[in-house]
Amino acid sequence: MSSNRVIIVGAGPVGLVAAAYLAGEGIPVTVLEAQKDVAIDLRGSTFHPPTLDFLDRFGITSKLIEQGLIAPHWQFRDRKQGAVATFDLATLAGDTNHPYRLQCEQWKLTRLLRERLDANPDTSILYGLRALGVEQTADEAIVTAEREDGSIEKFAARYVIGTDGARSNIRKAIGVAFEGITHPELYLTLSTTFPFEDHIPELAKIAYISDPDEWLVLLRTPTLWRVLFPTDPKVADEVLLSPDLVEARLQAVVPSPRRYDIEHKTAYRVFERICDRYVSGRVILAGDAAHLNNPLGGMGMNGGIHDAMNLGEKLTQVWRGADPALLGRYERQRRKVAVETVQAQSVRNRQIMNTRDPAERQTYYDELKRTAADREKTRAYLLKSSMIQSLRDLEGVT
Numbered sequence: 287m288s289s290n291r292v293i294i295v296g297a298g299p300v301g302l303v304a305a306a307y308l309a310g311e312g313i314p315v316t317v318l319e320a321q322k323d324v325a326i327d328l329r330g331s332t333f334h335p336p337t338l339d340f341l342d343r344f345g346i347t348s349k350l351i352e353q354g355l356i357a358p359h360w361q362f363r364d365r366k367q368g369a370v371a372t373f374d375l376a377t378l379a380g381d382t383n384h385p386y387r388l389q390c391e392q393w394k395l396t397r398l399l400r401e402r403l404d405a406n407p408d409t410s411i412l413y414g415l416r417a418l419g420v421e422q423t424a425d426e427a428i429v430t431a432e433r434e435d436g437s438i439e440k441f442a443a444r445y446v447i448g449t450d451g452a453r454s455n456i457r458k459a460i461g462v463a464f465e466g467i468t469h470p471e472l473y474l475t476l477s478t479t480f481p482f483e484d485h486i487p488e489l490a491k492i493a494y495i496s497d498p499d500e501w502l503v504l505l506r507t508p509t510l511w512r513v514l515f516p517t518d519p520k521v522a523d524e525v526l527l528s529p530d531l532v533e534a535r536l537q538a539v540v541p542s543p544r545r546y547d548i549e550h551k552t553a554y555r556v557f558e559r560i561c562d563r564y565v566s567g568r569v570i571l572a573g574d575a576a577h578l579n580n581p582l583g584g585m586g587m588n589g590g591i592h593d594a595m596n597l598g599e600k601l602t603q604v605w606r607g608a609d610p611a612l613l614g615r616y617e618r619q620r621r622k623v624a625v626e627t628v629q630a631q632s633v634r635n636r637q638i639m640n641t642r643d644p645a646e647r648q649t650y651y652d653e654l655k656r657t658a659a660d661r662e663k664t665r666a667y668l669l670k671s672s673m674i675q676s677l678r679d680l681e682g683v684t
């Protein structure tokens with residue numbers, strides 16, 4: 287295989303968006319994926335407006351919309367008092383072609399991107415190859431990968447993009463620091479067909495529900511409601527995920543004479559971490575490999591896709607002869623967003639959901655109500671929470 291190509295390690299949403307961008311510019315791409323297929327798992331399920339605008343470039347936004355659920359509003363609630371403020375994303379009609387959030391599982395995106403890449407003769411996705419590390423010479427970067435049978439293969443490329451997720455081997459191989467914190471609580475996600483909308487008045491499809499004792503998030507997907515709770519990490523997984531405990535927690539949200547049906551349940555650790563560098567010579571990080579945040583606000587996958595689009599544009603220019611120093615601008619721009627938008631907002635969202643001080647809680651509710659009642663304030667607020675503002679601010683980062 288010629289080394290005149292880009293190797294992308296990891297066929298998650300971020301790796302495949304980067305692959306689709308570069309392939310669309312005529313750049314040969316090989317994707318190495320550790321698993322035997324692209325993942326079908328219940329992780330990201332919210333697409334923000336600018337992400338849908340970006341994905342239009344690949345002609346797949348309308349297909350995602352067909353498979354998803356449009357959420358025109360999102361809501362902040364108090365668990366005891368009910369709706370505090372509901373935000374209408376139509377306020378962004380002049381700012382985006384998609385003034386809503388799309389609730390759609392991320393695996394539907396990876397499937398659509400894979401179909402598109404499979405149709406391109408200059409692109410290949412190689413499955414069952416786990417990258418172990420990467421080395422660089424002046425002219426190329428060489429990824430060492432292991433097959434399931436233990437055999438080792440090497441792949442050389444002009445550039446390597448590490449989109450191999452939270453435990454990235456590519457990140458470890460280039461030795462960048464990945465500092466940050468681990469949240470004290472676990473997050474428990476339960477998915478059920480129970481119709482919460484019939485039992486909770488004025489419930490939007492996305493609801494952040496604050497409470498001093500136990501906050502939660504309710505997210506509607508096309509077929510299920512997903513319920514996210516913070517959870518004590520000292521409780522063993524088998525207890526935490528036991529049918530009786532799961533049932534008791536859902537009964538406490540809405541009592542039901544019938545047992546809740548649980549289609550999916552998972553508990554996971556949450557981190558806030560950002561790499562100190564995204565670019566190391568010919569090796570570049572993007573997505574979860576470069577930054578991790580809590581899922582409140584749905585910014586992890588969206589931010590990673592924005593990384594991939596920004597990187598795709600700059601790497602295309604470098605491929606065609608621009609100074610490789612341009613990749614430094616990718617790092618400066620996207621790292622700033624990870625620190626100042628994604629992490630700052632995710633941490634703030636968690637603090638608000640968590641606060642036990644009644645005065646602080648009330649002050650926040652009053653501020654939200656004032657924002658929702660004023661069109662210009664709503665627009666400014668939604669530009670930020672929908673990640674549009676973070677993209678506009680990038681122009682100022684040289």
Ligand SMILES: Cc1cc2nc3c(=O)[nH]c(=O)nc-3n(C[C@H](O)[C@H](O)[C@H](O)COP(=O)(O)OP(=O)(O)OC[C@H]3O[C@@H](n4cnc5c(N)ncnc54)[C@H](O)[C@@H]3O)c2cc1C
Nearest residue numbers: 296298299300320330331332417451573574584586587588
């Ligand atoms: C419960 C939950 C809910 C979430 N909800 C949202 C949401 O609503 N909105 C949002 O924006 N984000 C959300 N996120 C975050 C989102 O899922 C991630 O940010 C997103 O998946 C990151 O994409 P990625 O492509 O960077 O990494 P991944 O999706 O982790 O993909 C990495 C890929 O690399 C492969 N891989 C790993 N190691 C290797 C290796 N050594 N060699 C080769 N391949 C390798 C993996 O198999 C995988 O296919 C959520 C996360 C969780 C856990």
